[in-house]
Amino acid sequence: MQIQSLFSFFVDPVLRAPTVGCMLMCLGASLVGVIVFLRRQSLIGEVLSHAAYPGVILGTLFAGIFFVQTFEELKLALFALTGAFITSLLGLWLIHFMEEYCKVPSDAALCFVLSTFFGIGLTIASEVQFSFTSLYKQVLTYLYGQAATMTDIHIAIYGILALGISLLIILLYKEIQVITFDKQYAKSLGINIKTINILIFMLVTLSVIIGIRSVGVVLMSAMLIAPAAAARQFTHRLPVMFLLAGLFGLGSGFFGIYFSVILTDYFSTYFPSARLILPTGPMIVLVASFICIGSLLFAPERGLVIRFMRIAAFRYRCIGENVLKAIWRVGPDTSLHLNQLANYQACSKKYLCFILWRLCNRGWIQRDDAGKYLLTCDGRYKAARIVRLHRLWEVYLVDYLGIGAERVHKNAEEMEHILTPELERELTFLLNDPKEDPHHQPIPPREEFNV
Amino acid sequence: MTIPLNDSALTVNQLSVNYGKTPVLWDISLEIPQGVLVGIIGPNGAGKSTFIKAALGLIQPLSGKVEFFGESLKKMRQRVAYVPQRESVDWEFPVTVRDLVMMGRYGRLGLWHRPRRADWVAVDHYLEIVGMTAYGGRQINQLSGGQQQRIFIARALLQEADIYFMDEPFAGIDIGSETVIIRLLKELRNKGKTVFVVHHDLNTVEQYFDWTMVLNMRLVACGLVKDVFNPQNLVKAYGKSYALFDEALKRSQQKNTGVIP
Numbered sequence: 001m002q003i004q005s006l007f008s009f010f011v012d013p014v015l016r017a018p019t020v021g022c023m024l025m026c027l028g029a030s031l032v033g034v035i036v037f038l039r040r041q042s043l044i045g046e047v048l049s050h051a052a053y054p055g056v057i058l059g060t061l062f063a064g065i066f067f068v069q070t071f072e073e074l075k076l077a078l079f080a081l082t083g084a085f086i087t088s089l090l091g092l093w094l095i096h097f098m099e100e101y102c103k104v105p106s107d108a109a110l111c112f113v114l115s116t117f118f119g120i121g122l123t124i125a126s127e128v129q130f131s132f133t134s135l136y137k138q139v140l141t142y143l144y145g146q147a148a149t150m151t152d153i154h155i156a157i158y159g160i161l162a163l164g165i166s167l168l169i170i171l172l173y174k175e176i177q178v179i180t181f182d183k184q185y186a187k188s189l190g191i192n193i194k195t196i197n198i199l200i201f202m203l204v205t206l207s208v209i210i211g212i213r214s215v216g217v218v219l220m221s222a223m224l225i226a227p228a229a230a231a232r233q234f235t236h237r238l239p240v241m242f243l244l245a246g247l248f249g250l251g252s253g254f255f256g257i258y259f260s261v262i263l264t265d266y267f268s269t270y271f272p273s274a275r276l277i278l279p280t281g282p283m284i285v286l287v288a289s290f291i292c293i294g295s296l297l298f299a300p301e302r303g304l305v306i307r308f309m310r311i312a313a314f315r316y317r318c319i320g321e322n323v324l325k326a327i328w329r330v331g332p333d334t335s336l337h338l339n340q341l342a343n344y345q346a347c348s349k350k351y352l353c354f355i356l357w358r359l360c361n362r363g364w365i366q367r368d369d370a371g372k373y374l375l376t377c378d379g380r381y382k383a384a385r386i387v388r389l390h391r392l393w394e395v396y397l398v399d400y401l402g403i404g405a406e407r408v409h410k411n412a413e414e415m416e417h418i419l420t421p422e423l424e425r426e427l428t429f430l431l432n433d434p435k436e437d438p439h440h441q442p443i444p445p446r447e448e449f450n451v
Numbered sequence: 452m453t454i455p456l457n458d459s460a461l462t463v464n465q466l467s468v469n470y471g472k473t474p475v476l477w478d479i480s481l482e483i484p485q486g487v488l489v490g491i492i493g494p495n496g497a498g499k500s501t502f503i504k505a506a507l508g509l510i511q512p513l514s515g516k517v518e519f520f521g522e523s524l525k526k527m528r529q530r531v532a533y534v535p536q537r538e539s540v541d542w543e544f545p546v547t548v549r550d551l552v553m554m555g556r557y558g559r560l561g562l563w564h565r566p567r568r569a570d571w572v573a574v575d576h577y578l579e580i581v582g583m584t585a586y587g588g589r590q591i592n593q594l595s596g597g598q599q600q601r602i603f604i605a606r607a608l609l610q611e612a613d614i615y616f617m618d619e620p621f622a623g624i625d626i627g628s629e630t631v632i633i634r635l636l637k638e639l640r641n642k643g644k645t646v647f648v649v650h651h652d653l654n655t656v657e658q659y660f661d662w663t664m665v666l667n668m669r670l671v672a673c674g675l676v677k678d679v680f681n682p683q684n685l686v687k688a689y690g691k692s693y694a695l696f697d698e699a700l701k702r703s704q705q706k707n708t709g710v711i712p
Contacts, residue, residue, distance in 0.1 A: 038544065171563060178554045182540045188507045188533035189558030189610075236590035238545050 009258060018147040021154045022214050022284060023253035028162040028207040029220075030227035030249025031169055034242050035200060037228035038180050043107070044092075045221035047114045048208045051091030052084035053121035053217045055209075056142045057128055059083025064132035074153045076138060077213070081157070084142075084209040091117050092201055118217070145216030145281030147257065154213065161210050165203050169242065172196060177238055215281040226288035227252065233299035248291050256284025318417045319347055320355050321386050324364060325416075327375050328383035335372035384444040390416040391437035391444075392427045398438045399431065405438035459521070460485040460614055460645035461506065466515030468498070468505045474668065475501045479515070481673045483662065485613075486643045488636055490650045490660035490676070494689050497667040499649045500536065503616045506647075507533050519614060529559055532612035534603050536619050542592045548602050549574055549587045555609030577605040582631055597628025604632060615639065615646045622651060633659055656680055 009019045029045075036044055063079040091113045098109040129136045141149065169176065175196050178186040187193050204224075211220045231244035260283040267276040297304050326344040327336055338356070342349055356373060359365045364379035375383060393415045397408040419427070428446065437443055461483040468476040476498045483489055491499045504510045506517050508524045519527040532555070552574045553566055560566065578584050581601040586594065594602070600620055607615055617636075621629055636646050640661070650656065656663060656676060663680050665671040667688040672679040 174554075174557050174560070174565070175562070177546070177550075178557050181544050181546065181551075181554070182535060184504070184509050184539070185533060185535050185554070186557075187509050188531075189554075190528040191558065232545065236545050237547060238550070241545050 026253030033224035055087030
């Protein structure tokens, strides 16, 4: 088999069904996932998919009793889906019952239902293995998912379900929004929250049971949460979040299949003896998780990396300003050696060298022939301003907030890097331009560095 | 504006509310006229929020009847607005200030209908009234406590109701917002609306409200501030005489639930 082009995945008679089917199921799951994610009920997907498993088996069992043959795929799929739907709802009801009437904490109820239903499922599965051996293979596909064997019939079923889910979310958008945000307020508006909650749970159940065919019971919940969590990183608006989650879902569905086919192809060509086959379901989940991790790390506003970069930039500024201050305090016209400066700074010598190099570059300090560092004229003004902010802040803390003079230094050490010129003006005005800080040290006047 | 059917804005008849087997409100009966600002006061756990929620039908009362303008809540739903406690919602939720205020129209719009241009114009109008125009496009987690409270009030104003229930609108907000809010409440009252406010600060009761309800599981007093806001009633609500009642109640709860804490 030769390497496929992206487009061929949609027309190839073998690949078409799994590709479109997986994309549709991921779309449905990720849209519903946004609701579940914002309601902080992320575990519900996990529970529902496991609770669906006994249903799948019972459905298949019934199919066997009614003499449905292995090749009648539509009938088999319908039997399995109906069973899954029923037991999922049963699980949901049981959770509700345990929370409401037995006062069991939510997480305990979820765990209980998850393991009990899955356990029952596994028990019946071993029974099916002996009584309907030919159908047992079908049962297994639902455990870990098997996208490759999907046919056009599956596309039709999934297509209709995914379309229905999307349509309902669009039509009920404003009710979903307000109920998710504030249930009580929604009720006070006269919105029938009971009916809409039931509808939402139906949607979640539907999206989970159509997903287990391709991703499997065990991994399904990832498809609900990963796209939603990723989308949350990029936006503050709910419609955009739905849209992004949907796109991430479609993307992971497609690239899951793509990589599974391409990589399996690659391995069979170059390492035929290894017989590596990358299954589709886990591949889809991996792609989704990859998108999610990527977003958590690199999202422009909330991403971890950008936040660390901001922290590092602030630290860089602080140390630079502290160096200027250190020289200024020894004497505005004195020059200090690297080792002398290192005594004042809590950072490695290498980093200090870098900072000094940057400060020279920026024109705040200069290096004399002896290798010592000296403030430039601009550097002197800048250093005086920092000291001024430090001491002004100390005066403010002592005079206005009544904090002991001996305790204000540490806080001022931080605030001197944070105060803006506007705040400085306000402080100056409020404190009536003081000349001395609480430790009786002079505050450099404004004029000194304005001239 | 529709003509009121009945003289009193709110009539409550023998309202009792339980949480499980724990009584929270006992046999409350009262009548509140239209066009007054009512302060609901009482110690912690007195059932102030519960009273509001029961009146709004958010929790099912054990017994009793609540009527607005002599009609059931079902018929009057769109004429009653609710401002929940600020802490009761997740401010990280991905909506903007305008989106949040628009929720006030959802009840009137009904199922399947989307907000129209006119509704958005109304949103901006009420944002201006509470002085939050500049924040319309902001994400709600960027607001201070007072600003959060103001947009909650804008949302209730957008409902253009005749009766307002506000759960602790003055809790944890800055003095500027408090001034804005109390001015708005007085304007509402002057337009003939009835406003119920759960309130904690006893010092400002006389200054802010026309009527007051003193509550401690039972209705201690209800009437004009100058008539009922007096030391006797406050001692009854906050003082020791209720400690006995409290103690007896706790014991009855233990007996009923079989739990000994």
